Amino acid sequence: QVQLAESGGGLVQTGGSLKLSCEASGSIGSDLIMGWHRQAPGKKRDLVAIISSDGGTKYADSVRGRFTISRDNGKNTVYLQMNSLKPEDTAVYYCIASKSYGRIVAGSGFASWGQGTQVTVSS
Secondary structure (H helix, E strand, O other): OEEEEEEOOEEEEOOOOEEEEEEEEEOOOOOOEEEEEEEOOOOOOEEEEEEOOOOOEEEOOOOEOOEEEEEEOOOOEEEEEEOOOOHHHOEEEEEEEEOOHHHHHHOOOOOEEOOOEEEEEEO
C-alpha cells in the first residue's frame, strides 16, 4: 500500500502561480505512476495530469500549457507547477498513485489517494 501526503495549496490571485507537492511512502516500487485529480464544488473529480515512471506526461486540455507535472524519484515526490491560474482552477487537488495507468485516468478507488489540498484562485 502507498501513502500519499500533499502540500502546497493556498489562495492566489488570477494569473498567479502555485506549486503542489505529493510525497509517497510505503510500498512504492520503481513503476509507480502518479498524477493529480481535482474536484471543484458541485462537480465531479477530474484528471489534471499524469506522469509515468519513465517521465512521460499527459494533461487535461484545460490545463495544458499552464500546468507542469514532474517527479523526483529519489524523493518519491511528484509536483504540479501551476501557472497563469484562473478562477476556474479553484478546486481540491488530490494526488493519486497506482501501477495501473487506467486506474489513474479513471480515478479508481483501487488507486492510492492523498487527502487533498485546497487551491483557491480569486478574481
